[in-house]
Amino acid sequence: MRTIKILGSGCANCRRAADLIETVAAERGIAIGIEKVTDFAAIAGYGVMSTPGVVIDDTVVHAGGVPSREAVEGWFD
Secondary structure (H helix, E strand, O other), X not given: OEEEEEEOOOOHHHHHHHHXXXXXXXXXXXXXXXXXXXXXXXXXXXXXXXXXXXXEOOEEEEEOOOOOHHHHHHHOO
16 A cells, blocks of 8 residues: 655645545555645655645655646556
8 A cells, every 4th residue: 555645734725636646546446545744844844835745655746736637647657
């Protein structure tokens, strides 16, 4: 199972990013666990200053806005 963290306040863009990631993972049959990180000190600890941010297996793969579907698909190749 891949661990994915959504970094942000829980805003609409954070929810859209999480929904898109869950959809793509489900379509590809990939098991994921999503954790929502809302603590700004923890978010800053990843070096993310613009949310939503996405961390996969402890690596920041995206920050600032909802990622494109193509980007999310690339994370699961």
